[in-house]
Amino acid sequence: MRHHGISPHPHPHSNAHSHAVTLAHARRSSRTSTTASTATTAAFQFVIDRFLLLPIGVGIAIVWANTFAESYFRMSHALSFVVNEVGMAFFLALISQEVLEAVMPGGALHSWRRWGMPLVAAAGGLAGAALVYLAYVHVAYELMLSQAWPIACAIDVAAAYFVMKTIAPRSGALPFVLLLAIATDVVGLAIVAPRYESYFAPDSRPTGTVLFLIAIGIAALMRASRVRAFWPYLAIGGTVSWWAFYWVGLHPALALVPIVPFLPHEPRSVDLFADPPDDDATHRFEHEWNTLVQGILFCFGLVNGGVVFSAYGTGTWAVLTAAFVGRPAGILIAVGLAVAAGLHLPRRIGWRELIVIALATSSGFVFALFFATGVMPIGPLLAEIKIGALATAAGALLTVAAAWLLKVGKFAPPRHARPHVSSEVS
Amino acid sequence: MPQLLALLLLLFFRATSPASSQAASPQDQPLGNRAESVKLAVIGDSGTGAAPQFEVGRQMATARARFPFDTVIMLGDNLYGRQQPQDFVDKFERPYAGLLESGVMFYASLGNHDDPAGRYYKAFNMGGERYYAFSKKNVRFLALDSNLMDAKQLAWIEDTLKQSQDAWKICYFHHPLYSNAGRHGSEVELRVILEPIFVKYGVNVVLSGHDHVYERLKPQHGITYFVDGSSGQLRKGDLRQSESTAAAFDQDQTFMLIEIALDEMSFEAVSRTGRIVDSGVVYRRPKT
Numbered sequence: 001m002r003h004h005g006i007s008p009h010p011h012p013h014s015n016a017h018s019h020a021v022t023l024a025h026a027r028r029s030s031r032t033s034t035t036a037s038t039a040t041t042a043a044f045q046f047v048i049d050r051f052l053l054l055p056i057g058v059g060i061a062i063v064w065a066n067t068f069a070e071s072y073f074r075m076s077h078a079l080s081f082v083v084n085e086v087g088m089a090f091f092l093a094l095i096s097q098e099v100l101e102a103v104m105p106g107g108a109l110h111s112w113r114r115w116g117m118p119l120v121a122a123a124g125g126l127a128g129a130a131l132v133y134l135a136y137v138h139v140a141y142e143l144m145l146s147q148a149w150p151i152a153c154a155i156d157v158a159a160a161y162f163v164m165k166t167i168a169p170r171s172g173a174l175p176f177v178l179l180l181a182i183a184t185d186v187v188g189l190a191i192v193a194p195r196y197e198s199y200f201a202p203d204s205r206p207t208g209t210v211l212f213l214i215a216i217g218i219a220a221l222m223r224a225s226r227v228r229a230f231w232p233y234l235a236i237g238g239t240v241s242w243w244a245f246y247w248v249g250l251h252p253a254l255a256l257v258p259i260v261p262f263l264p265h266e267p268r269s270v271d272l273f274a275d276p277p278d279d280d281a282t283h284r285f286e287h288e289w290n291t292l293v294q295g296i297l298f299c300f301g302l303v304n305g306g307v308v309f310s311a312y313g314t315g316t317w318a319v320l321t322a323a324f325v326g327r328p329a330g331i332l333i334a335v336g337l338a339v340a341a342g343l344h345l346p347r348r349i350g351w352r353e354l355i356v357i358a359l360a361t362s363s364g365f366v367f368a369l370f371f372a373t374g375v376m377p378i379g380p381l382l383a384e385i386k387i388g389a390l391a392t393a394a395g396a397l398l399t400v401a402a403a404w405l406l407k408v409g410k411f412a413p414p415r416h417a418r419p420h421v422s423s424e425v426s
Numbered sequence: 427m428p429q430l431l432a433l434l435l436l437l438f439f440r441a442t443s444p445a446s447s448q449a450a451s452p453q454d455q456p457l458g459n460r461a462e463s464v465k466l467a468v469i470g471d472s473g474t475g476a477a478p479q480f481e482v483g484r485q486m487a488t489a490r491a492r493f494p495f496d497t498v499i500m501l502g503d504n505l506y507g508r509q510q511p512q513d514f515v516d517k518f519e520r521p522y523a524g525l526l527e528s529g530v531m532f533y534a535s536l537g538n539h540d541d542p543a544g545r546y547y548k549a550f551n552m553g554g555e556r557y558y559a560f561s562k563k564n565v566r567f568l569a570l571d572s573n574l575m576d577a578k579q580l581a582w583i584e585d586t587l588k589q590s591q592d593a594w595k596i597c598y599f600h601h602p603l604y605s606n607a608g609r610h611g612s613e614v615e616l617r618v619i620l621e622p623i624f625v626k627y628g629v630n631v632v633l634s635g636h637d638h639v640y641e642r643l644k645p646q647h648g649i650t651y652f653v654d655g656s657s658g659q660l661r662k663g664d665l666r667q668s669e670s671t672a673a674a675f676d677q678d679q680t681f682m683l684i685e686i687a688l689d690e691m692s693f694e695a696v697s698r699t700g701r702i703v704d705s706g707v708v709y710r711r712p713k714t
Contacts, residue, residue: 197576310609
């Protein structure tokens with residue numbers, strides 16, 4: 001990031017003394033301005049790098065909803081379509097682009113052998129979260145909440161990544177947790193997408209299908225013509241694809257995902273969410289895209305995060321129990337069964353690390369909120385669920401506490417002081 | 427003579443003013459029991475199967491002797507807990523056996539504790555729908571599902587209200603748009619969506635449950651709102667009365683009796699012991 005200094009410009013008719021004073025004053029101002037500018041830039045970069053615009057948006061929304069509820073919900077309803085159905089398409093497209101680059105040859109997550117155990121863990125986590133959620137609402141006799149079960153399955157990929165990076169930045173746990181979270185959310189999105197309530201009648205589906213084929217054709221043509229810029233793909237192919245999804249009755253926020261494979265790609269040798277070097281046109285576009293998406297996430301948090309505290313209920317506790325108990329238990333059971341069946345855990349990952357990984361996936365946050373808006377219509381039940389989804393953010397603290405208790409990652413004693421490196425199973 | 431003039435002026439004012447409700451003292455019994463009127467009772471959050479629900483049921487049967495209502499609207503949470511066929515007997519058919527045997531028709535709406543499959547239960551008269559409408563003489567009733575307010579339901583509400591030529595339009599559903607109870611309170615998000623539609627199409631009265639108290643709100647945008655979620659459940663002392671409260675009661679279970687004739691809707695809120703805890707008249711606002 002480049003910084004532009006401020007040059008002093010003394011008045012041409014001033015005398016030498018006043019010139020000197022002005023110059024000195026201007027230098028001080030310049031230094032102060034530069035320092036302020038640098039501090040602002042650093043603060044902004046800190047916020048961007050840690051995806052903090054989203055929680056800031058949620059924080060504002062919660063305060064607003066609990067103080068001036070009527071004006072908050074008016075704003076929220078006015079903006080929800082443009083943010084949830086249009087804006088979030090750019091977020092999901094960016095995630096898809098980064099995942100694609102991470103798993104392509106030369107990417108950080110390339111080695112397909114690594115996918116085996118995280119996929120097993122993802123399946124177990126999905127089943128555990130869904131079963132515990134459904135069991136909870138059945139035991140509480142609130143069957144109206146049953147249809148919200150996919151929300152309990154969501155994992156906030158960024159939250160899982162950042163918490164594991166904080167605990168164990170250089171271990172195999174980081175790609176493991178990323179692959180687990182990505183696989184879970186891919187399945188979750190596939191479940192949520194067809195539940196979207198389209199404005200169009202089912203008989204308009206053939207039109208939507210034709211539009212979808214046109215969108216893919218446009219993207220393929222651009223790729224064949226070696227178009228290097230992202231925006232033509234997204235603006236032309238993406239717009240047609242968005243309408244196609246909307247007409248077909250699939251959640252239109254997923255509309256850019258089929259366009260992403262046609263975009264120019266460079267392998268990501270760094271982890272997901274880590275900043276790639278600003279070394280070519282592709283990565284430069286990704287930087288711009290990332291900044292746009294951060295703004296969208298702020299709006300997403302603002303529009304969807306506002307819940308009135310008194311709205312908590314069975315749905316809240318069901319989502320929390322599924323996240324903190326169901327998913328971790330499902331992951332551990334599934335991996336246990338896989339190990340018993342002869343599969344191996346990745347190197348340097350033992351059961352203690354696995355417990356921490358399982359807890360790191362407990363935060364649903366942005367994905368749970370997104371799933372909630374796709375699965376549940378407006379009403380008090382959605383509000384209950386949203387409170388649960390937001391409260392799963394506490395999973396990060398739970399994970400750090402577990403890592404501290406189990407002495408995992410940064411909390412592990414120095415290597416020479418330990419009798420065993422890890423309780424590795426493989 | 428001056429008193430008579432004042433009374434005439436008061437009556438003239440009532441007849442020409444927009445929707446307004448006037449509370450009578452609890453001792454008054456404004457139900458006229460007129461031959462051509464629509465007579466109904468209202469219960470909310472009723473289906474506990476416990477003794478207070480049975481006592482309310484008996485009190486309703488007693489009230490029917492003096493005020494022969496033929497309809498009961500249910501504001502949701504019609505059954506709590508398990509909802510197997512025997513539970514419909516224990517938590518609905520037995521408490522209201524006297525009314526059901528007399529041919530009184532129940533029209534239910536769904537609460538958060540209801541099994542969605544309850545809409546297929548014949549005695550709830552929901553026709554298998556989550557939301558539906560029916561008419562009694564000059565009154566159009568809309569039973570809504572406030573649990574899941576999807577775009578399809580919103581379009582249906584707007585369409586149904588637009589087409590209705592009935593003098594009175596009454597909507598009922600589980601979650602209150604206005605409530606001064608402590609546990610839940612007003613559902614502001616629903617209010618932001620529903621109230622403009624209600625106002626636009628001239629809804630006169632809205633009834634809800636969810637908060638386990640009785641409350642009548644002062645008219646909001648020309649609509650009179652009632653909360654009666656204490657026909658089985660009760661949350662004693664939960665009310666936090668505010669300036670929007672017209673009348674409230676949170677010391678015992680309650681049900682409501684309503685009579686609609688011409689431009690007047692008379693109502694009573696009756697406690698489990700038969701005490702009238704609120705009563706009054708809502709005057710229909712003229713069509714714009």
